[in-house]
Amino acid sequence: MIELDNVSRLFEGVAAVxxxxxxxDSGEICVIVGTSGCGxxxxxxxxxxxxxCSSGDIRIDGQAIAQLDAQRLRRRMGYAIQNTGLFPHWTVARNISVVPRLLNWPTxxxxxxxxxLLELLGLPHADFAHKFPSQLSGGQAQRVGVARALAGDPDILLMDEPFGALDPITRDSLQNELLRIQSRIHKTIVFVTHDIDEALKLATRIVVMDQGRIVQHDTPVNLLNHPANAFVESLLGQGERGLKRASLQRVAERMLPLQGTPPAFSVAAQDSLRQALSLMLWHRVGELCVRDNEGRAVGLLPISALLHGATA
Structure with a gap:
């Protein structure tokens, strides 16, 4: 879907990229992560x-973008940014409809x-279509920004720190919403963040950049297991790599068959091992009952299975 071949960008002789x-690849969430100013x-x-580009080539579906009209190219891509960029004097509905209008869609x-899109993003049309950006919370405005980026049904969605200015609870909610939406629409998403936890949670593959260069491009699990150098290791947090890896694995992958009376405290099968460990520490127990979405007891998670990787 997207290929960059030896691409550089100079500003006053200094290479930003x-x-x-x-x-x-098509349909993946590629997250670009790194410190401020890394490119x-x-x-x-x-x-x-x-x-x-100052040099090099970028191709979309095999076609060099240097040969494409910039306006037409942008209408094929959604673009969501941190501060939404919503037009304050337009309603939510009109903000979302910008690109479809430029594409001359019928009314x-x-x-x-x-x-x-409003329904997909959890903003009931009857309640939000006629509101103005000033009447929205930060999380609601960011959802509208994502809806606008998706409005023209683009194959590619570019997202530049879209959740960076939000509080942790809203940010976590929108990350989950993005994953839910992606499971339905399967866009190719290029997502920029400086938050490694956000990258690990969202990415199919992660691109780590430092000083304008790519230092590693890999899956979240491989990145944690095999950091390419000391910079990647420090970005991941040397003392927290185990917890970060546990956040990528589900309880269902490690649970054992349930025998006898279920333990008093429970964890959901789709929760992460990190959440399970947190519950064990909080309740000072060495095992948890695993329950499915209907609340039925379906397994047992002892701390030994968590530590040693035993599976059912």
Whole structure:
């Protein structure tokens, strides 16, 4: 879907992006992570020609974007940013419909798309379509920003620190919402963040950048198990890699058959091992009952299975 071949971008002779090559497959969430000034947001803006490459090539579906009209290219891509960029004097519905209007969609199709996206993002159309951005909470405004990015039904969604300004509870909620939506729409998402926990939670594959270069491109699990260098290891948090890895694994992967009376304290089968460990520490117990979505006891999670990787 997206290929970068030895791409660089210079500003006044200084390389913000320095000879990077990358392939992003269709339908994956590729998260670019790194410290401030590492070139991650510059890389994102190169993809939709908000800025041009100083050298190298970028291809979308095999076609070099240098040969494409910038406006047409951007209408094929959704773009969501940290501060939403909503037009304050337009209603939510009109903000979302910007790209479909530019694409000359019929009015009926635009109205149906706005309704569909508001419902998809948990914003009932009857309650939110006619509101203005000033009447929304931060989380609601960010949802509208994502809806606007998806409005033209683009194959590619670019997201530049979209949840960075939100409080932790709202941020976690929107991360979960993004994963839920992606499970239904299967877009190719390029997501920029400086938060490694956010990257680990969302990514199919993670690109770690440092000083304008890619230092590692791998799955979250492989990144944790095999950091390429000391910088990646420090970014992951040397003392917390075990907990971060536990956050990627589900209780259902480690639970054992339930025998006898279920333990007093329970964990959901789809919760992470990190959540299970937290419950064990909080309640000072060495095992938990595992329950399914209907609350039925379906297994046992002893701390030994968590520590030693035993499976049912």
């Amino acid at each position: 320095d000879g990077i090559s990358l392939r992003i 991650k947001s510059t890389t994102l803006r190169l993809l939709n020609k908000l800025i041009d 009926e199709r635009i109205e149906a798309r706005v309704h569909e």
